[in-house]
Amino acid sequence: MKQQIKQDESVQPMIILQPTQYKFMIFMDSSLQKDVDKLYNKQTRQIIDKERAEKVQSVKDNVKGLREIINDYQTQQNEIDSLKLQLQNQIKAILSKEQIIKNIEDTYMQQMEEIKNNYEQRQVDLVRECEQLKLRNKELEETNNKYLSQNDLLLKSNHQFQQRVNELESKLAKAEKNNLMTSLELEQMKEIRAGALFIKGAYNILNQQYQDSNIYTLLTQKFKSTILQFLEPKDIFALMLTSKQMYFIIQNNRSLLNYIVNYRTQVLNKEVIYLKKESNYFNDMVFQVPEEVIQIGIAKFLVFKFNVGQYMNEIFHDAFELIEGKFQNQQQIQQSQQISQNDSVYQNEDLLGLGETDEQQQLKQQASPQQQNTLPTKNKSQTQSNNTQSSSKNINISSSQAQQNKQTKSLSDLSLQLQLEYKDIDQVILESLSVPFLKAQIIQTRRDMVDLVKKSSQINQQLFQTGRKCIPTSTYQPKFTIQDFMQALQMTFSKFVAHGNYLHLESQQLQQVCNYFSKLLLQQNKQIYQLRSIIDDQKVELDSQKEMKYYIQDRANRFEERVIKAEEQIFTLNKLNFDQKSQISFLQKKEKELEDLNKEKEQKTHTLFQAVKQIKMEKDQVEFKLNQVLSNFKNMKNALNKIV
Amino acid sequence: MKFNTQDGQAFEIADETLKYFTKVCKTNVETLNLTSINSRIMKKVVQYCEIHQEDDIIPEIQKPLLSNNLYEIVGFKDAEYITNLEFEELLHIIKAAELLGINTLVDLSCAQFAIKIRGKSPEQIKSYLSSKMHKTDEEFQRQRDGENMAKIQQMQSSD
Numbered sequence: 001m002k003q004q005i006k007q008d009e010s011v012q013p014m015i016i017l018q019p020t021q022y023k024f025m026i027f028m029d030s031s032l033q034k035d036v037d038k039l040y041n042k043q044t045r046q047i048i049d050k051e052r053a054e055k056v057q058s059v060k061d062n063v064k065g066l067r068e069i070i071n072d073y074q075t076q077q078n079e080i081d082s083l084k085l086q087l088q089n090q091i092k093a094i095l096s097k098e099q100i101i102k103n104i105e106d107t108y109m110q111q112m113e114e115i116k117n118n119y120e121q122r123q124v125d126l127v128r129e130c131e132q133l134k135l136r137n138k139e140l141e142e143t144n145n146k147y148l149s150q151n152d153l154l155l156k157s158n159h160q161f162q163q164r165v166n167e168l169e170s171k172l173a174k175a176e177k178n179n180l181m182t183s184l185e186l187e188q189m190k191e192i193r194a195g196a197l198f199i200k201g202a203y204n205i206l207n208q209q210y211q212d213s214n215i216y217t218l219l220t221q222k223f224k225s226t227i228l229q230f231l232e233p234k235d236i237f238a239l240m241l242t243s244k245q246m247y248f249i250i251q252n253n254r255s256l257l258n259y260i261v262n263y264r265t266q267v268l269n270k271e272v273i274y275l276k277k278e279s280n281y282f283n284d285m286v287f288q289v290p291e292e293v294i295q296i297g298i299a300k301f302l303v304f305k306f307n308v309g310q311y312m313n314e315i316f317h318d319a320f321e322l323i324e325g326k327f328q329n330q331q332q333i334q335q336s337q338q339i340s341q342n343d344s345v346y347q348n349e350d351l352l353g354l355g356e357t358d359e360q361q362q363l364k365q366q367a368s369p370q371q372q373n374t375l376p377t378k379n380k381s382q383t384q385s386n387n388t389q390s391s392s393k394n395i396n397i398s399s400s401q402a403q404q405n406k407q408t409k410s411l412s413d414l415s416l417q418l419q420l421e422y423k424d425i426d427q428v429i430l431e432s433l434s435v436p437f438l439k440a441q442i443i444q445t446r447r448d449m450v451d452l453v454k455k456s457s458q459i460n461q462q463l464f465q466t467g468r469k470c471i472p473t474s475t476y477q478p479k480f481t482i483q484d485f486m487q488a489l490q491m492t493f494s495k496f497v498a499h500g501n502y503l504h505l506e507s508q509q510l511q512q513v514c515n516y517f518s519k520l521l522l523q524q525n526k527q528i529y530q531l532r533s534i535i536d537d538q539k540v541e542l543d544s545q546k547e548m549k550y551y552i553q554d555r556a557n558r559f560e561e562r563v564i565k566a567e568e569q570i571f572t573l574n575k576l577n578f579d580q581k582s583q584i585s586f587l588q589k590k591e592k593e594l595e596d597l598n599k600e601k602e603q604k605t606h607t608l609f610q611a612v613k614q615i616k617m618e619k620d621q622v623e624f625k626l627n628q629v630l631s632n633f634k635n636m637k638n639a640l641n642k643i644v
Numbered sequence: 645m646k647f648n649t650q651d652g653q654a655f656e657i658a659d660e661t662l663k664y665f666t667k668v669c670k671t672n673v674e675t676l677n678l679t680s681i682n683s684r685i686m687k688k689v690v691q692y693c694e695i696h697q698e699d700d701i702i703p704e705i706q707k708p709l710l711s712n713n714l715y716e717i718v719g720f721k722d723a724e725y726i727t728n729l730e731f732e733e734l735l736h737i738i739k740a741a742e743l744l745g746i747n748t749l750v751d752l753s754c755a756q757f758a759i760k761i762r763g764k765s766p767e768q769i770k771s772y773l774s775s776k777m778h779k780t781d782e783e784f785q786r787q788r789d790g791e792n793m794a795k796i797q798q799m800q801s802s803d
Contacts, residue, residue, distance in 0.1 A: 226750060226751060227757050229707045229708065229754075230707055230709045230754060230755050230758030230759075230762075231709070231758050235758075235762050238765060238766045238769055239761055239769055240766075242766045242769045242770040242773065
């Protein structure tokens with residue numbers, strides 16, 4: 001404005017008047033105008049100065065006020081900044097706390113999850129284990145029940161078996177009672193049975209003693225009959241004489257004895273047939289040939305007769321040794337010896353080896369081997385001497401009689417030797433066997449047979465004497481001719497044959513009796529064996545059942561122990577489960593506590609958030625106020641600028 | 645049919661051979677344990693049955709024996725078979741044959757045994773049996789050693 005005015009003064013001023021000033025501009029001249037202008041300028045200057053002063057004063061006041069406001073604002077701003085800083089620090093602290101809380105929460109959550117998982121897993125495992133244990137327990141109970149049922153069954157079966165055994169024993173007792181109740185025959189059978197049992201016992205003892213030796217076991221078993229059937233009696237006798245055991249074994253075989261008796265009977269029958277033939281031949285010879293030939297025939301007949309006697313003697317001897325001899329006591333033997341010694345007629349009884357005293361036996365035993373060895377040669381020499389006698393027609397009967405006596409003696413020695421060999425075996429048998437019923441019968445039969453032999457020998461002797469008397473010599477003429485002698489001889493022979501037949505019948509009867517009693521014995525033995533085998537089987541079964549029972553009881557005890565152990569395990573597991581549950585509850589409590597703490601923390605954080613919010617609000621308010629102040633300040637600045 | 649012997653060896657017997665096992669052939673048992681027969685004896689028994697595998701009838705041996713020469717009594721095969729056996733084997737074969745029901749083998753073995761005794765004096769029989777039966781301790785030990793060796797070999801072969 002001042003510049004514009006200065007320009008107007010220098011140059012013709014172009015006054016630009018204000019509308020109000022136009023009124024004066026029209027009517028005034030330039031000088032006036034100049035004065036007026038001067039005045040006006042003065043006035044305006046004064047006014048402006050006044051206004052300016054006022055305005056400056058007001059501006060100054062305003063500036064002062066503004067400065068105060070600015071100072072206030074700055075102080076407020078500083079306060080706000082400080083508050084801001086505090087807030088920021090607080091926010092930072094809160095944030096860090098939040099972070100820590102979050103971290104704690106995270107770790108806590110992780111731990112919780114882990115604990116939960118572990119707990120769940122453990123719970124599942126425990127449930128499974130419990131189920132398994134329950135199943136195992138059930139299985140064990142089932143097996144235990146099974147074994148108990150089996151045990152019951154076994155006990156029942158055991159009881160049944162015991163009942164059966166008792167029944168069998170009662171049956172056996174009844175059978176024995178029945179046996180006792182029956183008649184004399186049964187008593188005899190019982191005696192036989194006792195004897196058989198005794199023999200069986202003795203046999204068992206011997207069997208045990210010789211079981212190592214196969215041959216004896218072989219011969220005591222069923223093969224003996226098979227083996228012995230292949231042998232002839234002489235071989236069997238030879239086998240018998242090998243040892244006492246063999247003798248005992250073969251002697252106890254009744255079928256074998258029957259076989260021997262039959263065989264001997266057959267041989268005897270054959271001999272009788274042969275003798276018949278020979279007697280026929282002898283008869284023919286008697287009627288056809290001269291005296292010397294008759295002498296040969298007589299000698300031959302005597303030899304054959306003697307042979308028959310020898311066979312008979314052997315049979316009786318065998319029968320005596322095998323069947324009856326064992327029952328013969330020493331007194332009877334002595335009596336018979338005395339009788340035989342006293343009775344001169346029974347000279348041939350020596351053939352049986354009974355008529356000898358011990359001294360005689362010893363003497364003959366010493367002489368017997370030599371005589372035994374010389375026996376065949378003597379027989380030969382006998383025939384030879386007979387031949388020579390016949391050729392010389394001088395019949396030396398006394399020498400033939402001596403030879404016959406020698407033969408008789410040699411045979412008696414042979415039988416004696418055999419008897420001595422059997423003697424020690426007989427002693428064993430005498431002790432082992434005692435069957436009175438059979439004994440009496442066999443003794444009677446044997447006596448009859450011995451009488452028969454004696455009679456036959458008597459007849460033979462008479463025959464021989466008569467025959468000798470019938471032979472004429474230079475000084476002696478016989479009353480009876482040779483024809484008479486032949487008739488007598490035929491009669492004697494027929495008697496002899498009759499005796500032989502009687503003997504055969506007797507032997508058959510004896511055989512039948514033996515068979516009958518052997519059958520009875522066999523039946524008894526079979527019954528006893530069956531009963532014993534049944535009892536043994538039952539005992540074996542009972543023992544096996546008992547063993548089974550003990551085994552099952554042992555198993556049951558073991559199972560009980562196992563069940564107890566399982567129960568203990570269940571108990572420990574339950575205890576563990578309980579501990580786990582308590583731990584879980586403890587953890588749950590902790591969890592709750594942590595949750596509570598978490599809640600508290602949340603509340604705290606919430607309150608903090610609220611506080612932060614309030615601070616933010618306050619801050620916003622302060623900022624808003626500051627903005628207002630700033631806007632006011634700007635407005636004032638603008639206004640000042642405007643004013644300026 | 646299968647047979648297990650005392651020493652654990654198994655024998656498969658065909659039906660053609662099994663017909664002589666009269667005590668066993670009619671049973672339905674598939675396997676039979678023979679606790680009293682060892683493999684050596686069982687082999688001999690089976691050998692006898694195989695010898696007569698094609699024979700319809702085995703003739704019975706006459707009793708009592710008429711000769712000491714077994715070749716005159718039984719067929720050549722049987723005589724050759726039985727005379728080659730030792731005394732102890734013979735006894736075991738009698739038992740085994742009886743157990744299995746081979747009656748013809750029992751008869752044949754008994755006949756062989758009877759021939760050994762036939763015609764001999766008691767002293768001769770005694771000396772024959774005693775020489776056969778009484779073994780010395782060394783012989784028993786040798787027999788035991790042999791059996792043990794056989795068992796060990798069987799174990800090794802089975803392994």
